[in-house]
Amino acid sequence: MTDYAIGDLQGCHAEFVELLERIGFDPVCDRLWLAGDLVNRGPESLACLREVRALGDAALTVLGNHDLHLLAVARGGARLNRKDTLDEILAAPDREALLDWLQSRPLLVRQVFEGQGDTVMAHAGLLPQWSPGEAADLAGEVEERLGSERSGEFLERMYGNEPACWEASLDGIDRLRVIVNVLTRMRFIDAAGCLDFSAKEGLDSAPVGFAPWFRYPRSDDPRLLFGHWAALEGRAEGARVRAEALDTGCVWGGSLVALNLSTGERTGVPSRQRR
Template sequence: MATYAVGDIQGCYDALRNVLDQVGFDPECDTLWCVGDIVNRGPKSLESLRLIKSLGDAAITVLGNHDLHLLAIAYGGHKLKRKDTLEDIFSAPDAEELLTWLKRQPLVYFDPGRNILVAHAGIPHIWSFDAACQYADEVSEVLRGPEAGAYFQAMYGDQPEIWHDSLTGMDRLRVITNYLTRMRFISREGALELNAKNEPENAPEGYVPWYSLPRSDNGRIVFGHWAALQGSTGSERFMALDTGCVWGGCLTLVNIDTGEKVACEC
């Protein structure tokens, strides 16, 4: 019985099968945590989505920005972008079943026994674990309700750039979504810089990598999203799993309890 976490799959189905086979993953007794971005940019988004869904309770996944993009096209009226590789999902006979399942997935997952939180991009230093879970639940409640279409129509945007407790409506939901699914660089005050995707040592002026700032909690955070980190944050507390499989890197899977990693070059 083992618990594994896997980095951004992004449609790299063959690499996903490879790392699962390397560890002899058994859904009858093992658990897989997905850090988000199951789909898009890779060649087999449909197969990847079907595989994770087929694992049932053996898979725990949080939503990434590419997963939300898929849902925004499906339910918010947005158009496919030139580099999207999502067409097969929309033409699949089980498309609605897959999309409904994806829409029900959370933005964060917290394992209290291990004191580990999983979020696609991480959580900002200005939020505790409890606060992050509470705010993520606000978004999930909307995704699962009648206002999901309105949310997806207005989801995109970089504003507000900073969290305030007084935020309401779509501004509140958008900034929560941006912290949890798009964040890389942040200011000490908590303002997001959402355009830079480069290495952490090349942070824009006035910003730092989100994980480099002091936190009030002492738990670990497992995340993906930031391929330029190449799986390294310099701290065991912050486990980066996006190793750029879809960009010619590799897909990384880690045993949460032993730290043992396996990878498949893409």
């Protein structure tokens, strides 16, 4: 069995199918790790959702910020943004089945590979102050709320930039919001683990006093798989941890890349999008 990790699809269905063909993916014996943001901004978000859902246990998928945005629009009263490309999903005859499936996805996947230790995948990354086990527990708090009768209330109140700093003493919606922001929106943080939400470009856009989350040391050494940051072009330069950037900006005209988790080999296909 071969495990492959792929970054943000964002509706790039044709490229996804081509990439699976290029790596010779076999859903019977291989497995995909998908770093979230299956949908939005690209032309075929509905096809991406259907394709990944049909893979069943052959695909491990975490929620990204665009996936949560879809759920918030459909079930939390949020509004579509001008650049959203989610209308086809919202009008689909299998809409509710697809949304139920998406809402049941985790925010973090963790597994131990022989000889490699902990491998952790979250859409945006992992706060240096969190161990893999702690992060999995915190992600589980959000997943539990998403699976509860109070999920609509949570999706309605999920968004916001405050609190910007993690504190173990946080509770209620503030606690859940910080967990979501770390796992799905984080890019730059300060030494205390506070998040900045203003800078979204490359590494040279870091605000004063902030740095990419992967440039802060950890007391452990997990392998960290993340997407979310297309401006990195698949490179976590200057990382002080074992971080693997997976988002290569397919929806922005870049490419879609599969990382072989055993060999480290990367296989890519060019984007068909024109920006």
